[in-house]
Amino acid sequence: MLFKFKSLATADLIMLEPNGRRVLQIIGKSPDDSHGIVTVAQIPAAIAALETAVLADDAVRAAATDDDEGAPDDGRELPRDSVSLRQRAAPFIDMLRRSAAEDHDVVW
Structure with missing residues (x-):
């Protein structure tokens, strides 16, 4: 399944499930809903939540590179060449920012 995010302010954004x-x-x-909406009023909180999660993911990755075993403390395996949350979330954060600037909701 794919998620297709849409806004009148940007091109569509497609993400793997x-x-x-x-x-x-986040x-x-x-x-689990096949359709949903992030309203203009909800966008600032959504951006803040994503940025907080990105910082936490960056910290886990930094700790993993410092750790000889390369695994986070919570037992998850972290491939060193995997795509980070920062990279995955950047297009969505950009969509949210541009949508807020133009006063448009984001739907999927």
């Missing part, structure tokens, strides 16, 4: 689910969970939306 695992990435879309993660982003939706912003407090249900990834």
Whole structure:
């Protein structure tokens, strides 16, 4: 399954299911709904939640590179060449910012 995010302010953004689910969970939306909306009023909180999650993911990755074993403390395996949350969330954060600037909701 794919998530297709739409806004009148930007081009469509397509994410694979695992990435879309993660982003939706971070912003407090249900990834199980096939359709949803992030209203203009909800966008600042969504951006803040994503930026907080990105910083936390960056910290885990930094700790993993310092650790001889390369694994975070919570037991998850972290491939060193994997795509970070920062990279995956950047297009969505940009979509949210541009949508807020033009007063448009984001739907999927």
